[in-house]
Amino acid sequence: MENFTFCNPTQIEFGKDKEKNIGKYISQNGVKKVLLVYGSKRVIEDGLFDVVIKSLKENGVDFIAFGGVVSNPILGTIQNAIKIAKDEQVDGILSLGGGSVLDSSKAIAVGTLYDVDVWDFFLGKEQIKKALPIFDIITLAATGSEMNGYAVVTNEKTKQKFSIWSPLVYPKVSVINPELQKSVSKEYLVYSATDVIAHTIEGYFTAKVQPKYMSRQVENIIKTVIETTEILIENPDDYSARGEFAWAATNALNGTTTVGTAGFSFPNHLIEHSLSALYNVPHGAGLSVVIPAWAKWYYKQNEAQFIRFAKEIFEKSTALEGIEALESWFNKIGTPTRLNQFGLDKSNISDIIENLSYQNDIEKDDLEKILSNAL
Amino acid sequence: MENFTFCNPTQIEFGKDKEKNIGKYISQNGVKKVLLVYGSKRVIEDGLFDVVIKSLKENGVDFIAFGGVVSNPILGTIQNAIKIAKDEQVDGILSLGGGSVLDSSKAIAVGTLYDVDVWDFFLGKEQIKKALPIFDIITLAATGSEMNGYAVVTNEKTKQKFSIWSPLVYPKVSVINPELQKSVSKEYLVYSATDVIAHTIEGYFTAKVQPKYMSRQVENIIKTVIETTEILIENPDDYSARGEFAWAATNALNGTTTVGTAGFSFPNHLIEHSLSALYNVPHGAGLSVVIPAWAKWYYKQNEAQFIRFAKEIFEKSTALEGIEALESWFNKIGTPTRLNQFGLDKSNISDIIENLSYQNDIEKDDLEKILSNAL
Numbered sequence: 001m002e003n004f005t006f007c008n009p010t011q012i013e014f015g016k017d018k019e020k021n022i023g024k025y026i027s028q029n030g031v032k033k034v035l036l037v038y039g040s041k042r043v044i045e046d047g048l049f050d051v052v053i054k055s056l057k058e059n060g061v062d063f064i065a066f067g068g069v070v071s072n073p074i075l076g077t078i079q080n081a082i083k084i085a086k087d088e089q090v091d092g093i094l095s096l097g098g099g100s101v102l103d104s105s106k107a108i109a110v111g112t113l114y115d116v117d118v119w120d121f122f123l124g125k126e127q128i129k130k131a132l133p134i135f136d137i138i139t140l141a142a143t144g145s146e147m148n149g150y151a152v153v154t155n156e157k158t159k160q161k162f163s164i165w166s167p168l169v170y171p172k173v174s175v176i177n178p179e180l181q182k183s184v185s186k187e188y189l190v191y192s193a194t195d196v197i198a199h200t201i202e203g204y205f206t207a208k209v210q211p212k213y214m215s216r217q218v219e220n221i222i223k224t225v226i227e228t229t230e231i232l233i234e235n236p237d238d239y240s241a242r243g244e245f246a247w248a249a250t251n252a253l254n255g256t257t258t259v260g261t262a263g264f265s266f267p268n269h270l271i272e273h274s275l276s277a278l279y280n281v282p283h284g285a286g287l288s289v290v291i292p293a294w295a296k297w298y299y300k301q302n303e304a305q306f307i308r309f310a311k312e313i314f315e316k317s318t319a320l321e322g323i324e325a326l327e328s329w330f331n332k333i334g335t336p337t338r339l340n341q342f343g344l345d346k347s348n349i350s351d352i353i354e355n356l357s358y359q360n361d362i363e364k365d366d367l368e369k370i371l372s373n374a375l
Numbered sequence: 376m377e378n379f380t381f382c383n384p385t386q387i388e389f390g391k392d393k394e395k396n397i398g399k400y401i402s403q404n405g406v407k408k409v410l411l412v413y414g415s416k417r418v419i420e421d422g423l424f425d426v427v428i429k430s431l432k433e434n435g436v437d438f439i440a441f442g443g444v445v446s447n448p449i450l451g452t453i454q455n456a457i458k459i460a461k462d463e464q465v466d467g468i469l470s471l472g473g474g475s476v477l478d479s480s481k482a483i484a485v486g487t488l489y490d491v492d493v494w495d496f497f498l499g500k501e502q503i504k505k506a507l508p509i510f511d512i513i514t515l516a517a518t519g520s521e522m523n524g525y526a527v528v529t530n531e532k533t534k535q536k537f538s539i540w541s542p543l544v545y546p547k548v549s550v551i552n553p554e555l556q557k558s559v560s561k562e563y564l565v566y567s568a569t570d571v572i573a574h575t576i577e578g579y580f581t582a583k584v585q586p587k588y589m590s591r592q593v594e595n596i597i598k599t600v601i602e603t604t605e606i607l608i609e610n611p612d613d614y615s616a617r618g619e620f621a622w623a624a625t626n627a628l629n630g631t632t633t634v635g636t637a638g639f640s641f642p643n644h645l646i647e648h649s650l651s652a653l654y655n656v657p658h659g660a661g662l663s664v665v666i667p668a669w670a671k672w673y674y675k676q677n678e679a680q681f682i683r684f685a686k687e688i689f690e691k692s693t694a695l696e697g698i699e700a701l702e703s704w705f706n707k708i709g710t711p712t713r714l715n716q717f718g719l720d721k722s723n724i725s726d727i728i729e730n731l732s733y734q735n736d737i738e739k740d741d742l743e744k745i746l747s748n749a750l
Binding site: 001002003004005006007008009010011012013014015016017018178211212213216217219220221223224227239240243244247248256259260 | 376377378379380381382383384385386387388389390391392393553586587588591592594595596598599602614615618619622623631634635
């Protein structure tokens with residue numbers, strides 16, 4: 001066990017009808033006026049928007065709505081929102097949607113309190129020292145953003161998909177009602193499943209110190225995702241499976257799977273971020289392409305852990321069999337595993353490599369090998 | 376998954392030398408003067424006390440020391456401490472020791488801010504609406520008190536061992552340095568192992584709704600405790616095992632194993648609390664006597680979960696084999712499994728039952744059956 005600091009102060013309100021209390025949660029935190037950030041009109045059409053407005057009004061919380069956040073959220077939208085948040089002098093942000101809306105909300109919560117361009121925080125030029133309090137109702141279980149301090153945003157001009165992290169952007173209160181997540185399409189369900197698995201796999205395979213306790217925690221999340229995804233493909237209304245899927249997603253990136261580990265990295269996410277920044281592929285779909293390709297290149301650097309994975313998750317005995325079983329499972333649930341499923345081929349590899357984040361520490365030659373595994 | 380609220384704001388500072396920063400953690404929270412609560416002179420003799428004083432002084436935190444807290448901490452000591460804390464006008468409590476010292480500190484943190492007798496909170500006559508901030512350096516991994524809002528105290532006059540819970544007594548910062556825990560005797564190591572297992576087993580076996588995700592979380596903790604206890608009996612200096620044991624202990628009662636479950640109870644703890652209140656047996660030792668006895672009486676009410684336990688933990692196939700395997704493991708590590716190991720026999724059973732907490736919901740006849748299983 002390596003030394004660590006762990007503190008996750010987010011209050012989770014999990015379960016049926018919890019969204020009806022959102023105004024109470026916000027007013028309890030002393031917030032008077034929120035920027036209500038959302039994405040598509042779906043939240044209006046399905047009635048969630050009205051439920052939220054009613055609760056805000058009942059609790060004396062004023063609001064100004066800001067819609068139109070897209071998947072792989074872009075900087076321009078956030079900059080527009082920050083302008084409005086400043087003009088309207090909101091003292092909190094309420095996110096209504098999935099991880100893209102919430103990540104945008106986090107960036108808005110920071111940017112509203114500064115005069116510099118919010119992208120400077122993503123570039124590491126500025127440090128986050130303050131942020132408005134953030135509240136959310138999460139309508140897609142995937143990113144884990146509802147219980148962590150990360151936000152990932154794409155700069156649509158530079159094609160960079162970068163992230164920030166700060167203890168100040170942990171949501172104050174996150175509402176997770178699995179019922180609100182059942183309208184998610186089958187496509188986005190399986191992309192989400194991949195994303196959750198990816199969040200845990202990164203540390204599991206790359207950490208130089210990996211306590212067994214943490215390995216089992218990760219395996220629990222992966223087993224839960226596999227079991228519940230299969231149930232939900234058959235029956236999207238299975239509340240119990242939806243609930244366990246959602247809670248596994250939250251736990252996959254709330255810090256509990258990596259405490260005490262050391263020296264881990266996010267190679268699959270870094271490679272995928274380049275892919276989705278360039279070609280706007282869904283994040284989870286990009287990950288299911290990258291993971292098996294990366295694993296086939298990487299596994300010998302930590303073979304014991306890959307064998308452990310193969311045995312625990314798929315009852316296989318070798319590292320490669322485990323990776324292949326994961327790839328087969330991705331195929332089975334219907335998330336892509338090859339670049340050609342995005343209409344990409346060998347000719348795109350150099351662009352993907354060129355666009356890779358500055359934080360990347362894999363050599364160009366190796367990136368080419370990895371991406372070639374995905375052809 | 377049942378509806379739940381989860382919020383655990385305790386900051387964990389885990390690892391080597393973290394105790395050297397305790398003054399910084401306290402001053403960062405705006406606290407100027409602490410009551411420094413400890414138990415035996417061991418913390419003075421082994422130098423920890425001096426390390427703490429140095430850090431307090433360096434960070435401008437004043438203190439007044441209060442020693443002499445015993446295992447199964449008693450009300451009288453706490454009442455004395457509250458008087459001193461009031462006289463000295465401390466604005467925080469620093470606990471230096473194991474769960475008994477920390478639980479006492481929590482009661483002191485509440486009592487110092489009230490004029491009524493602190494026992495009224497344990498009796499449910501008064502509600503906790505304020506408490507001084509609590510900091511701790513935990514020197515024994517067992518109770519999980521370092522990351523929760525529970526405190527258990529014995530009223531030595533009435534022989535009642537009762538508990539409080541409040542979000543206000545979650546420690547602000549808990550220091551867990553596994554190195555500070557290696558001087559724990561083998562005896563207390565195995566009692567602690569039992570206590571940790573007990574914390575998870577209660578919900579695991581009694582919950583009416585038990586998501587699989589939560590079952591696996593519990594099994595992870597139990598597997599970790601079994602593996603690391605065996606290593607530590609052989610080699611108390613194994614830092615890695617000590618660290619995983621400590622972190623499993625913290626996680627066993629920080630709320631993460633019971634979220635989404637419903638209708639669970641703490642029958643083993645309630646029965647044991649009567650046992651240790653009457654005969655002052657170590658809590659963990661009492662639990663290893665009660666658990667197999669209770670399980671043999673109870674298992675048919677939730678046989679599927681007992682079979683799961685048998686398979687997952689001991690690779691056995693029936694509920695009873697699983698219970699017997701657990702009992703054998705208790706015997707193997709050297710924690711008691713029969714009342715006669717405390718010098719008690721059939722004649723004591725009625726006294727134990729008589730003394731049982733008001734919260735108990737098992738019939739007298741059944742309690743007699745359970746305790747008879749422990750003869």
